[in-house]
Amino acid sequence: MRERFHARLGALGARLGRMCAMAGQELRQATAGLLEQDLAAAERALSADAELDRARAECERAAQSLLALQAPVARDLRTVLAAVYCADRIERMGDLARHLAELARREHPAPVVPAELVPACVELGELTGAMAEDLRQLLAGTPGTAFARLNAADDRVDRLHEELLGAVTDPGWTHGVRPAVNVALAARFYERFADQAVSVGKRWDFVRTGVLPAVSASGAAGSRRADHR
Structure with a gap:
């Protein structure tokens, strides 16, 4: 019985x-739509999001079945509950993509982002x-420094987010209000995607090790923000 569980x-x-693989692919398709005016890629991202929503529902049903039929305790219970949380956060990553x-679809065929950005x-x-x-x-339990890479990437994403916001609010901005809003939104969506990834990584690493991983000041703030939509 325990082996089956x-x-x-x-x-x-x-x-x-x-x-995670689905969310990453959806993001890459959305990015192609955004930066290359590739409407077909944007449409594929939209279709992929519906598939990710279904995957989240399946994951939650599987977790609920384990809770109902096996009554797990201690680390096993923590793992099941974390899986429900992580499925929700990963699905949110797909929403951001x-x-x-x-x-990209709304602005097509016009470019969303000015060339210099x-x-x-x-x-x-x-x-x-x-x-x-x-x-x-990290979710697969592959040994290595996956969480450290997540945290370092999140720091860089935060800096790029700030740079883009600085560019569109600079007095020298010449592209008008609509492009400024579009760039600010795109930067925010990427930044939130990164926050969600760090939040999932932190929760799963804790399940695996029992120790909360160290994060930088910006990464910790990002993880706190990632708990809210």
Whole structure:
């Protein structure tokens, strides 16, 4: 009985890992839509978000079944409850990618981001996409420094977010109000995606080790923010 339970618990972790991969792919598609005016990629991101929503519901049903049928205690209970929390946060990562895709679709065929700010947004897309992969590895229990990489990437995302906000609020900004709002929204969506990833990583690392991982000042703030939509 216990072997079966732990097999189902492992399958639950695998579900979360697949959700991370889905969120990362959705983000990459949304980024292509946003920065390359690729409407087809934006539409694929929107379709992928619906799939991620279904994956979250399946994950929650699996967790509820474990709670109802196995009555886990101690670390096992902590793992199941953490899985429910993480599924919600990963689904939220998908929602944030969806917002990027919606922004791209709304402005198509016009560019969302002025040319001089595209490099910063490209870096945001690369960083947050890599965070989804690091999170997948952390959920899979892959040895290494996945959480440290998540935290370092989150710090860089925060700095890029601030840089972009500084650019659109600078008195020398010449692109008008609508592009400024669009850039600020896009930067915020990337920043929140990163916050959610750190929040999931922190919760799962605690489940695995029983020790809260150290985070930088900005990372800790991001994790606190990530508990709220």
